[in-house]
Amino acid sequence: MSTPLPRAWLVFLAASTLSQLASSVLWFALGLAAASHGGQVAALVLTASGLPRLLLVLVGGSVADRVGARRLLLCTESAMVMVCLALAAGLQATGPTPWLLAAAGLASGVVSAFSLPALGSMPRRLVDDVALPRAMALRQSLSQAVLLAGAPLGGILVVTVGLPVIAVAGAVGFAAVLAVLAVIRPRRDIGPSAEPFWRSLSDGARVVARTRGLVGALGLTGAVAAVVLPVSSLLVPLLGQASGWGAGATGVVVAAQAAGSIGAALVVSRTGTARRTGQAVALGLAAASGGVALVAAAGGGALGQAAGAAVVVGAGTGVAVAHLGPFVLGSAPRTHLARVQAWTALAQLAPVVVSANLLGVLAEQVSPGAALCCCATVLGVCAVAATRLRAAAS
Known part of the structure; x- marks a missing residue:
C-alpha cells in the first residue's frame, strides 16, 4: 500500500488549485469581455498575456533557482493579489475597457513567467522522489478538473456577480497561496546565490x-503539446461546426477528453507510475493517436463515436503526461529544478504557437478531419520515439 503524501504538499496543492480555479474563472470572464469589443481586442x-510568458519564462526559472522558489512565489503571488485588486477597482470605475483588459493581461503574463517555473518545481521540493509521480499525477488531475470547470463557472459568475467581484475572488485565490507559503518550508529549497545572473541563465x-x-524528453513534450493541445481548443470545435453538432454537443466532446485525462491521472496518483517509463508513455501516446484518428472519422454527425474516442484521447495523454512529467522533473539536478521547469514550459508553449496556426490553415483549406489525422500521425511517431526514454535515462 502506498504511503500518504506529505501534509505540506497536500495543503499547498489545495491552495494552488483554489488559486488556479479563481484565475481560470477570472481570465475566462475577461476573455468574454474582450470578445465583446471584437476579434482584434480579444487577440x-x-x-x-501570452507573449511575456513565452519571452520571460527562462528568466523566471533562473531567478527561482537563484533566490529560492518559495521566496519568488511570495513575491509573485503578492503581485497578483495587487493586480487583481487594481483590476477590480478599474472595472468598477471604467468598466472593461480594451486598454484595461490588455494591461491586466500584460501584468498577468509577466508575473506568471516568473511563477510558473517556481510552481512547477514545488512537487520535488515538498515530496520525496519515491512519491513524486503520485504527487504530480494528483496535481495533473486537479488541473484538468479546474480547466473543465473554469469556463462554465466563469460564464455563470459573469451574469450573477459581475467582473469586479470575480477579480476580487481572484485576489483571494492568490492570497490563499500566500498564506500557505508563509507557514511551509520546502526541505530542498535554496538560499540566495552569488552566481552572476547571465551565467545562471546560460x-x-x-x-x-x-x-x-532531458533533451529527448523535452523534445517529446513539445511535440506532444503541439498536436494534443489544439485538438480540444481548436480542431474539435471546428469539426463540430462542420458536422452541425452545435455548441452543447461540441462541449460534450471536449469535456469527454478532459474526463479521460482526469481519470487516468487519478489512477496514477493512487498506484504510482509503471517501472518502464518509456513503454508507458509510448502506450499512452499510441492510444491517444488512435483516439484522435477515431475523432477525425466521426465527422459528419457521429457524436457518440467522437465523445467515446475523446475519452480515449484524454486517457492516453493523461497516462503519457503522468509518466513524462516525473521523468523530466526527476532527472533535473536539485540545483536546477526551476530552470528545467522553465525549459519544460517553453517546450510546451513555443511549438503550440506554430502548430495551432498551421493546423488551423489545414482545417480551413482541407478539412478539420485532415488536421486531426495529421495530429494522430505525429502522436504515432511520438509513441515510437517514447520507447527510447528509459534507455536514454539509464
Missing part, C-alpha cells in the same frame, strides 16, 4: 543539454 489581450541550457534523457 490583443491574448497576445499581451547554465540552465547547459544542464538540460548535458543531462542524459
Whole structure:
C-alpha cells in the first residue's frame, strides 16, 4: 500500500488549485469581455498575456533557482493579489475597457513567467522522489478538473456577480497561496546565490543539454503539446461546426477528453507510475493517436463515436503526461529544478504557437478531419520515439 503524501504538499496543492480555479474563472470572464469589443481586442489581450510568458519564462526559472522558489512565489503571488485588486477597482470605475483588459493581461503574463517555473518545481521540493509521480499525477488531475470547470463557472459568475467581484475572488485565490507559503518550508529549497545572473541563465541550457534523457524528453513534450493541445481548443470545435453538432454537443466532446485525462491521472496518483517509463508513455501516446484518428472519422454527425474516442484521447495523454512529467522533473539536478521547469514550459508553449496556426490553415483549406489525422500521425511517431526514454535515462 502506498504511503500518504506529505501534509505540506497536500495543503499547498489545495491552495494552488483554489488559486488556479479563481484565475481560470477570472481570465475566462475577461476573455468574454474582450470578445465583446471584437476579434482584434480579444487577440490583443491574448497576445499581451501570452507573449511575456513565452519571452520571460527562462528568466523566471533562473531567478527561482537563484533566490529560492518559495521566496519568488511570495513575491509573485503578492503581485497578483495587487493586480487583481487594481483590476477590480478599474472595472468598477471604467468598466472593461480594451486598454484595461490588455494591461491586466500584460501584468498577468509577466508575473506568471516568473511563477510558473517556481510552481512547477514545488512537487520535488515538498515530496520525496519515491512519491513524486503520485504527487504530480494528483496535481495533473486537479488541473484538468479546474480547466473543465473554469469556463462554465466563469460564464455563470459573469451574469450573477459581475467582473469586479470575480477579480476580487481572484485576489483571494492568490492570497490563499500566500498564506500557505508563509507557514511551509520546502526541505530542498535554496538560499540566495552569488552566481552572476547571465551565467545562471546560460547554465540552465547547459544542464538540460548535458543531462542524459532531458533533451529527448523535452523534445517529446513539445511535440506532444503541439498536436494534443489544439485538438480540444481548436480542431474539435471546428469539426463540430462542420458536422452541425452545435455548441452543447461540441462541449460534450471536449469535456469527454478532459474526463479521460482526469481519470487516468487519478489512477496514477493512487498506484504510482509503471517501472518502464518509456513503454508507458509510448502506450499512452499510441492510444491517444488512435483516439484522435477515431475523432477525425466521426465527422459528419457521429457524436457518440467522437465523445467515446475523446475519452480515449484524454486517457492516453493523461497516462503519457503522468509518466513524462516525473521523468523530466526527476532527472533535473536539485540545483536546477526551476530552470528545467522553465525549459519544460517553453517546450510546451513555443511549438503550440506554430502548430495551432498551421493546423488551423489545414482545417480551413482541407478539412478539420485532415488536421486531426495529421495530429494522430505525429502522436504515432511520438509513441515510437517514447520507447527510447528509459534507455536514454539509464
